[in-house]
Amino acid sequence: AxxxxxxxxxxxxxxxxxxxxxxxxxxxxxxxxxxxxxxxxxxxxxxxxxxxxxxxxxxxxxxxxxxxxxxxxxxxxxxxxxxxxxxxxxxxxxxxxxxxxxxxxxxxxxxxxxxxxxxxxxxxxxxxxxxxxxxxxxxxxxxxxxxxxxxxxxxxxxxxxxxxxxxxxxxxxxxIMYRQRFFTENVPKLVQGFHSASEDNKSNYLKALSHVLNSLPKQVLMTELPSLLTLLLEALSCSDQVVQLSTLGCLHPLLLDATQTMSLHVETLVNKLLNLTSSPAMKVRIASLQCMHALTKLPPHVILPHKSRVIQALAKPLDDKKRLVRKEAVRARGEWFLLGSPGS
Missing domain, CATH: 1.25.40 (Serine Threonine Protein Phosphatase 5, Tetratricopeptide repeat)
Known part of the structure; x- marks a missing residue:
């Protein structure tokens, strides 16, 4: 050497x-x-x-x-x-x-x-x-x-x-558990920095935060969900596609396993996820459709009021030029169609 x-x-x-x-x-x-x-x-x-x-x-x-x-x-x-x-x-x-x-x-x-x-x-x-x-x-x-x-x-x-x-x-x-330690020591600093940053820099804090959250085991993320969910929802509106994709990756397991907490934000989730189904990035469109599919796991009385609007909105990605997007759109729309039907 x-x-x-x-x-x-x-x-x-x-x-x-x-x-x-x-x-x-x-x-x-x-x-x-x-x-x-x-x-x-x-x-x-x-x-x-x-x-x-x-x-x-x-x-x-x-x-x-x-x-x-x-x-x-x-x-x-x-x-x-x-x-x-x-x-x-x-x-x-x-x-x-x-x-x-x-x-x-x-x-x-x-x-x-x-x-x-x-x-x-x-x-x-x-x-x-x-x-x-x-x-x-x-x-x-x-x-x-x-x-x-x-x-x-x-x-x-x-x-x-x-x-x-x-x-x-x-x-x-x-x-062992260096990611959890890194999360505990630095996420509060990132959150504080986001709130005090100018509009031009907020996306950088969101991107850094989404990378850290996406690396955490689901059990750890679940315990921190109440304090971070508002920021995650805001990240969905970020124009950076990396932030969008990473945030969608964080939200998907939470929609399946933290249904009570996520139910409190169903209106915001539906609006933001439907917007992302028209994203220029194929991976973002796919991930948003997967989250729309996961939304059907929330309590029926929470999501049924949105059924008609969602079914109508999900008709558009059925004609997407990418086959993988069309496949996810069919799965998501099919689950929304079944909401409220006998045996669903």
Whole structure:
């Protein structure tokens, strides 16, 4: 690994076909068990930092950031790790500063943001004390004009499984129930930030929140439902299709298992779900129709008043150009037709 890294980092201006070989180094050093020490690890981290913060090649600087995260995740706790992290934090803080009039800063800040994101994931997984500080930095970036959307999407990286690094197959330090802990510590901050954010930034908070909620086990989500349902319903009106799809994924199991709570909002649910059946995105149309189907599981006296309007509205997706959409429309409309009939 040391010899290979010497080739990858041969010079600061190495061409990208050479530096993208960092992916092979990442696969080697980040897959080692925790009890095996990487030779010259501190030197390697310095070189990786330089590559992550200076390379103009997206694949290269992303792989370098992942490699740093993989090493930090398994780095033995102690003063040496704290010293390394403090150096990294200083570089991140200086790299994220916005300088008005600097036309080259956008790419530079994106590189540093990528490093921040993967380093945060590495520390969140192992319950490191600095994880909260780094997560707060990501939350603050939700209002950033350049990085707000990337920061919102980044929450999906934090709570989802990674295929090439920071997973059980690569012997990463992953504590049980880290998603629940992340939810408990950060969702209140996201909710508070949403309410105080400008209209331009509210969608970023909703997207980040929907990613976190979508990763939770259904049992955990059920316990938090009363305090979050209003926000979930508001997310259905967000113009961002990622937010819409993620929110629909959260609502579907709740319609099946939290019928009493969901019944209190049936008017809003029907209106918003019917609107989404005409979404430009096929996946959103399908998910909204699946939720319309799940609505029939609510108490009959709650949904029967909406039967006629829903049946009429669901006639339109029966002619959708996509077969999968037509299939879901047939299923949903059929269930609504049966409402109130004998034996239903």
């Amino acid at each position: 040391v010899k290979f890294s010497s080739f990858v980092f041969q010079s600061p201006d190495s061409p990208w076909p050479q530096t993208q070989l960092i992916a092979l180094l990442q696969a080697a050093v980040c897959s080692l068990p925790k009890n095996i020490t990487v030779p010259q690890q501190e030197k390697l981290l310095v070189q990786l930092m330089e590559l992550a913060c200076t390379s103009d090649h997206r694949f290269t600087y992303t792989s370098a950031a992942k490699c740093i995260a993989g090493l930090i995740n398994k780095y033995p706790a102690g003063e040496q790790l704290d010293s390394v992290l403090q150096d990294v934090l200083k570089k991140i803080d200086s790299g994220l500063e916005r300088n008005a009039g600097d036309c080259t800063q956008a790419t530079s800040r994106t590189r540093v943001f990528t490093l921040l994101l993967w380093l945060t994931k590495a520390l969140v997984l192992r319950y490191h004390s600095l994880a909260a500080i780094l997560t707060d930095k990501l939350i603050q970036l939700l209002t950033d004009p350049d990085l707000g959307t990337d920061a919102a999407d980044g929450f999906s990286v934090l709570v989802s499984d990674s295929s090439d690094v920071l997973n059980k197959a690569t012997h990463a330090d992953i504590r």
